Amino acid sequence: MWLEMLSYGFMQRALAAAVITGALCSVVAFFVVLKRLSFVGVGVSHSALGGVALGVIAGVDPVISGGIFATAVAWLIGWVSRKGHISEDTAIGTFFSASMALGVILLGLAKSYTADLMSFLFGNILAITETDLWLLGGLSAAVFLFVGVFFKELLTMTFDEELARADGLPVGPLYFGLLTAIALTVVVTVKAVGLVLSSALLVIPAAVGFELVKDFRKMLWISLATGVIGSVSGLVVSYYLDVASGATIVLVLSLIFLVAYAVSPRKAWVRREAFRRSGRGAA
């Protein structure tokens, strides 16, 4: 049965894409969850539709145009919220609906088979080509390299930005680097789960780790395992049930999160902590 599934070329490529996507998303999700950037993830992923549509119209690979566009939007969100004239959530809410609207109109105008709106929104992992895989691999390698080299700087910034700045760390460039990593990760997930569902992959794996352990190293490993296992098993389940693969991956991940939340030692700890503080004061 397994062998039969693996004998199809499209399934081999889909599995490879699921592993890459799951691994990449879970590493980026680690920082998204700890730095509370999940709404940035939602905003950037939806905004990418505008860039994807521009690519379709201009005849450029939508992953490349979407990547550039998503990065630009992520920087704009970062810049606006740093300057403080508009609040971050207002900025995200505005950008993401505007560029989604742009994307829908452009894709409507394109009227071609390649410009299938649904496949960009919800993914079509079974249609992944070898060229797509190389592109996914390249983008993922770039993001992995950035996170790997600057992991402790990113962690220090995530823990307390003001302290990191006082230490002399380049907090601004690190933050924009992280936003770029989020944007590139979003476009990597386009084929696998689609833009609408990609924000789930940018949160859930790390959220599972966050619920289960209190050490960031273990959290990172659990996140990685959840991302890869969730993506691969979601794909396999969707193959046998003959349902949409992107949505199945997200549902499997959500199920893992529910289980993690149910058994989370944090809940008991939070209750104990609340009791201790109410009983003995802040000291």
Added chain:
Amino acid sequence: MTGVIEMEQSQGPAIEARDLSVWLGSQKVLEDVTFEIPCGSFVAVVGPNGAGKTTLLRVLLGLVRTYEGSVLVFGEPPARLGERRHMIGYVPQRSDFDRRFPARVLDVVMMGRVACRGLGRRLTREDREAAERSLELVDALGLKDRPIGELSGGQQQRVFLARALCSHTRLLLLDEPNTGLDVPAQNHFYQLLHTLQKEQGLTIVVVSHDVAKVSQFADSILCINKRLHIHAHPAEVQASPLLEQVYGCEVEQLAMARHRPGD
């Protein structure tokens, strides 16, 4: 390390401000402030809320650069300290980190080594040992494997002190380090600072609005409310009528300050 100390001694004062005026946006927060802080001294910066105390620290840290006049830390403007920046340790009022952040105490202290190790470089055993030494200095080595969020406020503040100490720290800047701590924890913390000053020869600048508390430990007190009003020994400051002028209506606190314990 000895090289650093010699350099520091040959350079005169740890901090030197001359006619320093600072703007935040269009607002002038500090005006014509001039003072000198010698190496190895314990100086308290007091003043009412909004007096510019925190801004002064942020200028010294190089985080606020919209100023006129001159300010030198170890003989250099804060923005041009380079490697010597790691001689400054900073303890914020209350770190706004997420109490559920999955890090152990030792991890948090080692974050203080990240910047001085250099971008993209891995932390080594040396960094770990430095972090453990500074935890020992603040009497918190026993907490090193505990999750940071599970500590009490006083313990957390000592961990942040250890984080500030673990680079090549010669100057400690602290911003209202006692916010939210109970009295025994406050006393313990100031005692610790006092010991660090005496035994490690650190220069300590602590921002506070609690004149009474800092008077017990400080060598001198900088009294600011936009301008520098007094820079003198605690006893002189408390005897001065200027103090009430600086604080305006907060006279009750001053009454308490005059009955300082140990006088």
